[in-house]
Amino acid sequence: MDLQHQFKEYIQWVNNKLEVYLTNNGTKNKQLFDAMSYSIFAGGKRLRPVLALGAYHMFKDDTQEVMPYACGLEMIHTYSLIHDDLPAMDDDDFRRNKPTNHKVFGEGVAILAGDGLLNYAFEIMLADALINKNVKYYNAIYEISRAAGVHGMIGGQLVDLESEGKTIDIETLDYIHFNKTASMIIASLKxxxxxxxxxxxxINNMEIIGKNLGLAFQIRDDILDIIGNQEMLGKDIGSDQQNEKSTYPSIYGLEYSKNKVMELTQEVDDILSKYGEKALFLRELSLFLMEREY
Amino acid sequence: MDLQHQFKEYIQWVNNKLEVYLTNNGTKNKQLFDAMSYSIFAGGKRLRPVLALGAYHMFKDDTQEVMPYACGLEMIHTYSLIHDDLPAMDDDDFRRNKPTNHKVFGEGVAILAGDGLLNYAFEIMLADALINKNVKYYNAIYEISRAAGVHGMIGGQLVDLESEGKTIDIETLDYIHFNKTASMIIASLKxxxxxxxxxxxxINNMEIIGKNLGLAFQIRDDILDIIGNQEMLGKDIGSDQQNEKSTYPSIYGLEYSKNKVMELTQEVDDILSKYGEKALFLRELSLFLMEREY
Incomplete structure (x- = not known):
């Protein structure tokens, strides 16, 4: 299978559907849609919807069925980035080589654009579930709400915020990684x-795969902050060290961290290999993520 | 019927249930629950859950059934206040005579506490719906998501933010009132x-009742900003005039505005009176709201 080709196709489907959802059908609230669209179409990797599509296609072929949920995952991910970039949080001026939402629209609008995307994700998923009338859709939405919530992503963001400028232990670092990053990746696969x-x-297998991929993804992020290429990453490197941020590389060193990423990815591959050809896309994707440069 | 007594009982039920949902079962994310609880228990009027309970009891008696949705409405209302009070939005230091969330916990935590309450509202409502397995619960959650969203409350907040310091026409003012305030009041009743x-x-009747009550509520708010008692209101008065904010009183004058509130409330009473005794609570409540001093 050609990973690149399949990946591009998935991204195209997701982008097309996001266009439909975010086409400005606002009147007086036009700027809200402008701000939401700006960050949605600012060049994200679409990792979460692609994982949802990859997992879905291991079992079923009718792509359209999963699309509203894939888009909901991306909207929730994007809202978390908009709020994360705010001055009161990470205070980032650029993301993926573009000015962050609040630099373009102002902080007030950026807060509302984030709120809007989170709320809109639930709105479009619920609308779809009400039409298609099967309890599995509600189970999927509930899964996403748990993963994105106070005992998931938002909890991880809170602890990450509290840990700024502090040395933290590995237990706290794992809590942040698991909740801030892995939980939404697990949810996407599930x-x-x-x-x-x-x-x-x-579903249980996806829990393990997602946990490993999420942790590997985050450690790779921290590795790239040390050895990465600023231009390819679209953001400054060396910021973790500058902010004395505790990361896997800073606690365990670069070699250990690289090995950890390989180990986690190997475990993912072992589980996926049992699914035969249907799992080839996710296997190749996880290998790609392990070695990614951006 | 004793309005005061019934109102207090409703509030007690809502507070008890909110306590259950917000009891700190967090570990590392403890501060998130602290911040969410702080604003939830900062003395809100509980108008939205009370309206949901009042409407529910016109048709059915089993209070517990509606409670997760009543609490979800209050969580969403509270998140909107936390974000609205932020420096980038209304920049308010006090609400109901207490320091606003960001003054106590800092802006970053306040943003996350707001995000947390919005997400948690969907989480608890979905959890309840999945247990009780009836499509009406999902319809209710969808109704709330629409009312709170980009074409509802958040849309209204955006236009309100854009209108700051500007003279706006009555059409824009109505858009703000309808979306920022009335839509969640309509949703509560529905x-x-x-x-x-x-x-x-x-349900159609509740749409009209909610629309009228919401507009009347907002106009009364603006009237109280002129003739109200600072201590009873728990916030500064005269701020609209100081900020040259367009309101019903500033555009149409105080007398017209008072009459408009009476007119809207009368229409509510006409509809509710057809429901006989079951509607007494909501009728008394809407009269009370028309004349409220805080």
Whole structure:
């Protein structure tokens, strides 16, 4: 299978559907849609929707079925970035080589654009579930709400914020990684599996795969902050060291961290290999993520 | 019927249930629950959950059934206040005589506490719906998501933010009032009616009642900003005039505005009076709101 080709196709589908959802059908609230669209179409990797599509296609072929949930995942991810970039949080002026939302629209609008995307994600997913009338859709939405919420992503962001400028122990670092990053990656895979009619064993496998991929993804991020290429990354490197941020490389060193990423990815591959050809895309994708340069 | 007594009982039920949801079961994310609880228990009027309960009891008696949705409405209302008070938005230091969330916890935590309450509202409502397995619960959640969203409350906040320091026309003012305030009041009444198994005609009636109450509520707010008692209101008065904010009193004058509130409330009373004794609570409540001093 050609990973590049499949990946591009998935991204195209997701982008087309996001266009439909975010086409400005606002009147007086036009600027809200402008701000939401700006960040949605600022060049994200679409990792979460692609994972949802990849998992879904291990079990079922009707792409359109999973699309509203794939888009919902991306909207929630994007809202978290908009709020994360605010001066009161990470205070980032650039993301993916473009000015962050609040630099373009101002802080007030950026806060509302984030709120809007989170709320809109639930709105479009619920609308779809009400039309298609199967409890699995509600299970998928609930899964996403848990992963994105106070015991998931938002909890991770809070602890990350509290840990700024402090030395933290590995337990706290794992809490941040698991909640801030892995939980939405787990949810993406599980949602694809739930909507694809995978069984409970499949869903459990996705929990492990997502946990490993999420942690590997985050450690790779921290490695790239040390050895990465600023231009390819679209953001400054060396910022973790400058901010004395505790990361896997800073605690365990670069070699250990690289090995950890390989180990986690190997475990993912072992599970996915049992699914035969259907899992080839996700296997190649996880290998690609392990070695990514951006 | 004793309005005061019933009102207090409703508030007690809502507070008890909110306590259950917000009891700090966090570990490392403890501060998130602290910040969410702080604003939830900062003395809100609980108008939206009370309206949901009042509407529900016009049709059905089993209070517990509607409670997760009543609490979800209050969480969403509270998140909107936390974000509205931020320096980038209304920049308010006090609300109900207490320091606003960001003054106590800092802006970053306040942003996350708002995000957390919005997300948590969907989480608890979905969890309840998945247990009780009836499509009406999902209809109720969808109704709330629409009312709170980009074509509802958040849209209204955006236009309100854009209008700051500008003279706006009555059409824009109505847009703000309808979306920022009335839409969640309409949703509260409709959710109570949907879960109480009211029919489509009842739901349509609630749409009109909510629209009138919402507009009347907002105009009364603006009247109180001129003639109100600072201590009773728990916030500064005269701020609209100081900020040259366009309001019903500033555009139409005080007398016209007072009459408009009476007119809107009368229409509500006409509809509710058709429901006989069951509607007494909502009728008294709307009269009380018309004359409220805080």
């Amino acid at each position: 949602v694809g599996t739930i909507i694809g009619d995978g069984n409970q064993n499949d | 959710v109570g009616t949907i879960i109480g198994d009211g029919n489509q005609n009842d």
